[in-house]
Amino acid sequence: MRANEIKDLIIKGDAAGTAWGVEEMLAAGLAVDDIIQGILVSAMNVVGERFREGQIFVPEMLIAARAMKAGLKILEPLILQAGRKYLGKVVIGTVKGDLHDIGKNLVGTMLQGAGWDVVDLGVDVAPEKFLKAVKEQKPAAIGLSALLSTTMGSMKTVLGLLEQEGLRSQVKVLVGGAPVSEKYATEIGADGYAPDAGTAVHVFARYAS
Template identity: 60%
Template sequence: MKLLNEIQQATIDGRAPEVAQLTQQALDEVMSLDDIINEGFISAMSIIGEKFKNNEIFVPEMLIAARAMKAGLKVLEPLMLAGERKYLGKIIIGTVKGDLHDIGKNLLGMMLQGGGYEVIDLGVDVTPDKFLAAVKEHQPQVVGLSALLTTTMPFMKETVKVLGESGLRDQIKILVGGAPISQRFADEIGADGYAADAGSAVELVKAVLS
């Protein structure tokens, strides 16, 4: 528990090398990936988010904390990706237009890969047309849209609309997620599913594909 608190604090402080080292130590002590991610990193990011909202910290500090979290995730990556290679399905993921947040989307990608799915990551600031082009090219079963800003949520709606008009809609399931997203919003925009975190997203993908 103490170690997870240390990971959380070092992430908040943006001490990337120390986060990497503490994460390795947590793995050596056989702590679960879920505990490290949830109690170490995600809890740190919600504290950072609160501090930012209250003007106690600003974008540079948020960025430095995000880098520290990435350094920790890098240590976990080989374990998260260690799944079987025979894919259960193909999934395209991306952060929608105007939005540069990618930590949650990356985590989602790693968990899905670990869960046995082939993941094609389109990156951040992905326009609806780019999602459509990728669907045509890769023919996935699932498309996962991520948004962290309330101002970019309309582009999620736009992406669902563009995919809807393409004639390919019945061949794909569209899932949405990100801190400001809810099941209600997913229903409103005509998405096929919503999950609050990357772990539940893997379950959701299993469910929509079954």
């Protein structure tokens, strides 16, 4: 199986085929990082671009991300053995009062594939929990997600707590979600905004260590 064939399987959302293809690539002697960057991440970049252009929608993105994750799972033991250097650590979570996780999970999966060490705090995450994670995990960046306009205010609270604790300059804060806009991100003092998972990966890449 060729690299382009595996990329097509990911784009189509064929998890079993992707896993089998990755195993074939390993058997053929292809390096782990080459598989990750040249096949998995490359395929998801195509998916992200198609999403931005309105050619596909969230369900198709999710299916593709699951396929990519199936391939990544085959590589995980080898990644650990090789002591692969991560781009950095990121903490993500859906803000307090919001139980939606589709977008957040998609961002987390794509960030993992891109080479980040991802700490997912889950949903309905209190501002204090984000603060604690920044203190304990010392991430390069945190990603705050919201799908409800009524929960967006929690993003501003997180930024305020980081400022109060003297940690704001030590971590980048990115925000995203359906009701969030670049204007709102600027208003609350966030470092970045992403309207979709594909863009989020590119924005987070600015903060790689």
